[in-house]
Amino acid sequence: MMELTRKGEYAIRGIVFLAKQPTGKVILVSEVAEATGVSQTFLAKIFQNFAKLGLVNSFRGTGGGFLLGRAASKITLRQVVEAIEGPIIPNRCLTEDGSCSREAQCTVHPVWRQIQGEVAAILDAVTLEDLAKEKNLG
Amino acid sequence: MMELTRKGEYAIRGIVFLAKQPTGKVILVSEVAEATGVSQTFLAKIFQNFAKLGLVNSFRGTGGGFLLGRAASKITLRQVVEAIEGPIIPNRCLTEDGSCSREAQCTVHPVWRQIQGEVAAILDAVTLEDLAKEKNLG
DNA sequence: GTAAAAAGGATAAAAAAGGTCTTTTAAGGG
DNA sequence: CCCTTAAAAGACCTTTTTTATCCTTTTTAC
Numbered sequence: 233m234m235e236l237t238r239k240g241e242y243a244i245r246g247i248v249f250l251a252k253q254p255t256g257k258v259i260l261v262s263e264v265a266e267a268t269g270v271s272q273t274f275l276a277k278i279f280q281n282f283a284k285l286g287l288v289n290s291f292r293g294t295g296g297g298f299l300l301g302r303a304a305s306k307i308t309l310r311q312v313v314e315a316i317e318g319p320i321i322p323n324r325c326l327t328e329d330g331s332c333s334r335e336a337q338c339t340v341h342p343v344w345r346q347i348q349g350e351v352a353a354i355l356d357a358v359t360l361e362d363l364a365k366e367k368n369l370g
Numbered sequence: 371m372m373e374l375t376r377k378g379e380y381a382i383r384g385i386v387f388l389a390k391q392p393t394g395k396v397i398l399v400s401e402v403a404e405a406t407g408v409s410q411t412f413l414a415k416i417f418q419n420f421a422k423l424g425l426v427n428s429f430r431g432t433g434g435g436f437l438l439g440r441a442a443s444k445i446t447l448r449q450v451v452e453a454i455e456g457p458i459i460p461n462r463c464l465t466e467d468g469s470c471s472r473e474a475q476c477t478v479h480p481v482w483r484q485i486q487g488e489v490a491a492i493l494d495a496v497t498l499e500d501l502a503k504e505k506n507l508g
Numbered sequence: 509g510t511a512a513a514a515a516g517g518a519t520a521a522a523a524a525a526g527g528t529c530t531t532t533t534a535a536g537g538g
Numbered sequence: 539c540c541c542t543t544a545a546a547a548g549a550c551c552t553t554t555t556t557t558a559t560c561c562t563t564t565t566t567a568c
Contacts (some may be wrong), residue, residue: 399514421514428513432511
């Protein structure tokens with residue numbers, strides 16, 4: 233349950249790699265793919281997705297590539313995950329207000345809401361800046 | 371992300387319906403299916419699954435049917451969800467110790483662990499007894 | 509023995525995930 | 539200013555998973 237897809241996993245690896253680069257440096261998808269061990273074409277699609285949402289900026293043609301769309305400290309893990317996996321929705325009936333005809337009586341409903349809230353809060357609290365830091369070994 | 375499948379949703383509806391019945395009363399799958407609005411054959415599979423794990427008891431033949439395998443207060447929502455959806459694993463690398471070669475360096479890892487822990491705790495805290503209670507309206 | 513009910517196996521349609529191929533855009537040399 | 543080449547963007551295809559459905563078998567009460 234609640235498993236991140238490969239796409240989501242690759243997405244995080246890729247954008248964290250970008251976040252580790254010097255500010256303003258343009259990086260090729262091929263570089264990111266090699267460094268993260270992800271298929272280049274698949275990663276390219278993921279980055280397209282990021283670009284549409286402004287999480288990364290892209291430049292086409294010779295000399296093109298990608299860089300972060302804003303400071304690493306201004307991109308949360310939640311934004312990254314939701315860009316690729318869609319909103320955090322543990323159950324269909326939380327998708328839209330009123331879509332769950334049983335909402336008023338449904339005792340499970342508040343549990344999903346609670347999970348949704350907790351997960352969102354955890355992911356909101358982590359930025360790419362945090363993730364790009366080298367971890368203390370030992 | 372983290373969406374419960376239909377199967378998981380039906381499973382919860384079905385077993386909560388069982389939990390609402392008088393203790394010891396044997397219920398047909400067809401009854402549960404009708405009451406919950408789920409295809410009978412599909413629900414039957416789900417209940418077979420529950421039976422294997424002892425969450426419900428089943429009786430074959432004439433006069434057969436299902437009832438809870440133990441008191442509703444002793445069955446948690448987590449047990450129900452994991453019976454159908456499998457363990458709560460937000461990322462593949464949490465599946466087994468050592469399976470993530472990057473674990474030591476991976477800065478994302480602790481975030482998934484935290485999510486896993488929070489979600490498990492929320493689901494652990496809810497029992498079928500809680501879910502079977504009529505909700506206060508108004 | 510017959511009918512009722514769950515168990516189990518096989519199959520199939522639909523959706524999602526994963527991956528590849530073609531097109532468009534842009535830079536730079538001649 | 540055109541041609542070539544590098545690179546992202548977008549369209550397309552394949553595989554796997556989900557979501558079922560149907561049919562046969564086993565079990566049990568009467």
